[in-house]
Amino acid sequence: MDPAFSFDQLQLSKRNHGLLLEALRYPITPPGMHYTLVHYDVPALDAASWQLSVGGLVEEPFELSYDELVELPSVEATVTLECAGNGRSGITPDMHSVQWHDEAVATAVWKGTHLGALLERARVKSSAVEIVFSAPDRGFEDETEQSFARSLTVQQALGGDAILAYAMNGAPIPPQHGYPVRLIVPGWYGMASVKWLMSIVAVASPFRGHHQAIAYRLRQKPEEPGEPITRILPRALMVPPGIPTFFGRHRTIDLGGCLLEGRAWSGMGPIASVEVSADGGATWDEARVERELDSPWAWCRWTYLWRPETVGEYELRCRARDEAGNSQPDVATPNLGGYCNNAAQRVAVTVRARPGE
Ligand SMILES: Nc1nc2c(c(=O)[nH]1)N[C@H]1C(S)=C(S)[C@@H](COP(=O)(O)O)O[C@H]1N2
Numbered sequence: 575m576d577p578a579f580s581f582d583q584l585q586l587s588k589r590n591h592g593l594l595l596e597a598l599r600y601p602i603t604p605p606g607m608h609y610t611l612v613h614y615d616v617p618a619l620d621a622a623s624w625q626l627s628v629g630g631l632v633e634e635p636f637e638l639s640y641d642e643l644v645e646l647p648s649v650e651a652t653v654t655l656e657c658a659g660n661g662r663s664g665i666t667p668d669m670h671s672v673q674w675h676d677e678a679v680a681t682a683v684w685k686g687t688h689l690g691a692l693l694e695r696a697r698v699k700s701s702a703v704e705i706v707f708s709a710p711d712r713g714f715e716d717e718t719e720q721s722f723a724r725s726l727t728v729q730q731a732l733g734g735d736a737i738l739a740y741a742m743n744g745a746p747i748p749p750q751h752g753y754p755v756r757l758i759v760p761g762w763y764g765m766a767s768v769k770w771l772m773s774i775v776a777v778a779s780p781f782r783g784h785h786q787a788i789a790y791r792l793r794q795k796p797e798e799p800g801e802p803i804t805r806i807l808p809r810a811l812m813v814p815p816g817i818p819t820f821f822g823r824h825r826t827i828d829l830g831g832c833l834l835e836g837r838a839w840s841g842m843g844p845i846a847s848v849e850v851s852a853d854g855g856a857t858w859d860e861a862r863v864e865r866e867l868d869s870p871w872a873w874c875r876w877t878y879l880w881r882p883e884t885v886g887e888y889e890l891r892c893r894a895r896d897e898a899g900n901s902q903p904d905v906a907t908p909n910l911g912g913y914c915n916n917a918a919q920r921v922a923v924t925v926r927a928r929p930g931e
Pocket residue numbers: 608609610611612613614655656657658709710711722750751752763764765766767768769770
């Protein structure tokens with residue numbers, strides 16, 4: 575890995591902050607600690623003048639104000655969101671994008687109205703194949719002007735658990751997270767959850783927007799169409815144990831029992847197990863998994879009592895497996911966009927004698 579990151583990558587990292595890994599302790603990520611990813615600028619929107627239009631290939635196109643949306647039957651969902659670029663710095667450090675380590679993940683309680691119910695009211699025509707969700711944030715990708723937009727197939731949009739959210743953790747959604755209304759697609763990587771949602775359009779052919787057809791695809795060569803990225807692969811992360819160095823964040827713990835804890839999640843099914851290795855992956859032990867949140871879309875907590883026997887240098891790892899049988903690799907499969915790197919986390923730790931012993 576080339577450690578020479580550019581000024582532009584540093585600038586992106588400062589705008590798009592991750593979860594401080596010690597905040598994995600909280601089931602619901604506290605205000606301000608949820609990771610953010612904003613491709614362009616946060617648009618200036620106001621709930622009083624906001625309007626959602628629902629149209630395209632539907633029998634009953636309509637517009638909805640914020641007050642009308644809030645009056646509709648509501649649903650609440652506790653959802654772990656993760657950026658598809660999480661782990662990118664471990665596979666493509668030279669890509670012109672956010673150089674996440676492991677921290678582009680967080681959990682929030684979203685309140686809103688069910689997307690499927692809203693689309694049923696519009697009555698999507700049978701000629702429609704996809705539903706396009708558009709936002710007003712605009713910017714350039716290479717030389718081409720874009721706005722952020724994504725699509726779901728009609729079946730994914732109508733049959734899934736997606737919601738049009740207007741509240742995050744019991745308060746209006748903060749500007750950077752999509753105020754006043756955003757889409758939340760539980761179980762999917764974050765790019766599907768379009769923030770600052772303004773329009774929903776049913777279309778007759780697969781959507782070809784930049785963030786659908788070019789970005790968020792797994793490819794090995796630029797000319798390949800690539801596989802679209804959808805659901806979140808399993809991952810476990812630990813709260814880094816002990817205390818860090820200020821510069822470099824290397825961990826030190828005292829000899830004796832050390833309770834490791836963390837979170838694990840998957841968008842493809844409930845977590846079946848979490849394993850921990852303290853010898854760089856040679857041997858693995860089962861951690862205790864606790865379903866603290868009553869939601870199929872939220873992470874669970876895990877704990878493991880580690881008892882290093884001697885002072886010295888260790889490499890801790892953790893990895894999750896879901897009930898659908900998906901697990902985490904030791905080493906990521908590289909791809910051009912640096913997406914979906916769910917290789918098992920590694921944390922280097924120095925174990926020292928207890929002070930005074
Ligand atoms: N309109 C809009 N929606 C967006 C984005 C964006 O830049 N613009 N970023 C997407 C990506 S890539 C992710 S990972 C999530 C991040 O949501 P958060 O910032 O609330 O954590 O929002 C998604 N929705």
